[in-house]
Amino acid sequence: MNAQHLADTLRGRLIVSCQAPPGDPMRDTATLVRFARAAAAGGGSAIRANEPEVVAAIVAAVDLPVIGLWKDGDTGVYITPTVRHSLAVAEAGAAVVAADATGRPRPDGSTFAELVNAVHAAGALVMADVATLAEGVTAAAQGADFVSTTLSGYVPGTSKQTGPDLALVTSLAAAISVPVVAEGRISSPEEAAEALARGAHSVVVGTAITAPTALTSRFVGALEKGPGPGHPVTG
């Protein structure tokens, strides 16, 4: 699928990230395929998924484009860190390969521009996962087909807000002509709609849809804290 065709397919729509962290009971290929099938049944426009094996299984089972990545570790550049990782994700059938585009040194010494060229030569598109406006501008100039706010708040030196970085969505949308994807800590349908209103082309939601362990912890934490001052217990 070419970049314009895919952009048309994703415009104004939801992308569901179907991932589970290491050690999580949901980290199982068949389970993640079920999440992806549920996302398709609910009207999602695309799936974001981690690791070649999971990408291939979702591509085979679900009739939606897959944005694939391959996480390796959890520090430094860990989202599709090398050209080798990116080509394995493309080979697994991802329409788009998502990769870190923060400009930090990559473990194989490659540049983001080299990764873009390799993925394009393999017939897939590239989503640049960035943390700042400057990184998004550079990634677009280097040929990224989509720029996503994925890494805002997750790079040392940037502060993590509790909610999504809608200010970054707004500034990227004003600065670049490639589609901007709002991603990271979007926890309600209202926030997703607000991201579109701020100029996002599409919205990725993961945890709020496909992470029962994290969602359970959130409820448990709230119960342990007890009712806030705005919610008096009556009766």
Ligand SMILES: CC(=O)N[C@H](C=O)[C@@H](O)[C@H](O)[C@H](O)COP(=O)(O)O
């Ligand atoms: C920072 C990082 O590694 N983000 C990852 C990228 O693929 C995923 O762990 C997130 O779940 C995804 O970005 C969606 O975000 P949220 O789960 O907040 O809706």
